[in-house]
Amino acid sequence: MEKSEAIAYTMTGGSGLHSYSKNSNFQMKSIGAAKELINKSIAEKLDVNIFSSSNTLRLADLGCAAGPNTFAAVQNIIDALEIKCRSEGKISQPPEFQVFFNDQASNDFNQLFTTLPPERRYFASGVPGSFYGRLFPRASLHFVHASHSLQMLSTVPKEVTDRKSPAWNKGRIHYSNSTNEVVKAYEAQYAKDMENFLKARAEEIVQGGLLAFVIPGRPSGAPHSEAFGNRTAELLGSCLIDMVDKGKISSENVDSFNLPAYYASPQDVEAVVKRNGYFSIETIEHLPQQMPRSKEFASALRAGMGGTLKKQFGEEILDEFFDLLYKKFEENLSFIFESGKAISLFVLLKRIVTE
Template sequence: MAVAGGKTCTVNGGSGVLSYSKNSNFQRNAIDAAKELINKAISENLDINIFPSSNTFKVADLGCATGPNTFLAVQNIIDAVETKYQSQGNTSQVPEFQVFFNDHAGNDFNHLFISLPPERRYFATGVPGSFHDRLFPRASLHFAHSSYSVQILSRVPKEVEDKNSPAWNKGRIQYSNSTVEVVEAYQAQYAKDMESFLKARAEEIVSGGLMAFIVPGRPDGSSHSEAFVNKASELLGSCLMDMANKGKILSEKVDSLNFPMYNASPQEVEAAVKRNGCFRIEMMEIVPQEMPQPKAFCSTMRAGAGTTLKQHFGEEIDLDELFDLLHKKFEEKFFYVFESGNAISLFVLLKRVGTE
């Protein structure tokens, strides 16, 4: 995850009770829900005849975190590719697979590698770095995938952190219920980051190759404040302000904290792809998000944001107290957060078209 000043922070590593690997069922549910879409995407849109039969089929998972979700997503892709070859009578020509697991350098790659499935049918490689930049050689990937990562921006918009700017986001940690200037700053940063993301992938993915990503989103025409992820972040921000009002953390520290995430609508994703011009949208589906239990979702948020919060506030913040407070608010307002129709994820499938 990117934070202010270009620093990066990652999810809770390891395999402990507060780790991301033990508290990411919410994200796993989105991968499960998209499995049939992955199967359909590869069955209908992957032209295996354009790839040399002797070549290795190369898959990248961008923003892989620490597992186990990345292993599930990768296996779904490999199973679908093998089925595609078999369905066309090319059983003897099924390629070997190489999988590139990408995340920021601070990610717990040690835990990721220790957790690799022992019976995997692919060669595994770790690739540290931001997916907003180039990560792979030109025209080297056949399939790129990302789940619940592309909504993370490369940085917080500079205007949001500037006390002298109309977009200064005082008292809030995200944009959805903020001023027009704050929302516009986030929209502009999202457009800029998607331009970089798609430009990099256009260079790395072979002509005819595919990219699929799953992101939390919001329906076309809905306000930012209605998106379930924004509602959840808003409640977390209110808990931080409660602690600041009690003198347990500095209010100035709350003012300077902003989460670098933007939840786009299908129209915004489509516009970004059209501006890039190197991909064609083959599928864009709204995937309903299964409603989790309040306690489990609170643990998911802590696993994803706990390290960022600790780095920002230092020893002055008691994360147990913060997330106990958030759990109580979730219990009171959970049906508001997961209002019907607004708890969605977007599944997007792109095909690389043309050549450089």
């Protein structure tokens, strides 16, 4: 079995003030926006014959975090699958559902499983590990879903933290508005990660099965610097520089820190899928995105990044850092959202039948 060298970039667990479970409404909105596309995808693209012989339908949510968003996404999928099965009339009895919740081993699975919906209509299992490698037996899954997780790279490109490399990203924490060498390093890491992701899923998904994911991205032809995610990264970086100027952290510590995130365009997705060769592209659509409130967005970022910043810079800077970020969002969020090409991409792939 292949193993991934992925870094552990996990959400803040538990149910406390800064936890992901209390601060993920921004991501939940994308799940709601994708619901009709999930319904349409299953109604029009899924052949129930791929599982009718066993009458058990297995699906996975990759990058599930600690809830509650994953439960909403899974329920949307199961509702659509049940409607599909009834409409086909080919299955003698309702299918049983087995759901695999996946995230890094450091994810708070205790929080996840203690908050499972009590009236759920599926059997639940946890699968720890990076989705950039194999997680499941061959041809065992019928539907795979991921939301707001595939923008995270398996690792920061090595070149950007190497002082001897032309891609050394001194004074910045991301590829946005950086040198061409830094941008190319991030593009190459994204391509490598997605190739590994699709290779693993091609092994795990049955022929004719579906893979659906939602990612924050950028429109076709838009420069990296205009993507909403990248403009957000620039504000994060400016807050760290302010902390350097205040003597709270060192410039060397900032120079060695880069965000492992990439915001893909439809062309990026198309290119890697075509290279893989095991999936057909059924849909790539823009999802409507509402501008978040400054406090909501700053809290969501703390839930997602707090652990990483704590590891790099120490816990004592977190309150001041995120207060500073919130103030900058208050001043700039409307501008960076409206001018920053704020989109999410809904992508539906179908495992090609080769036999």
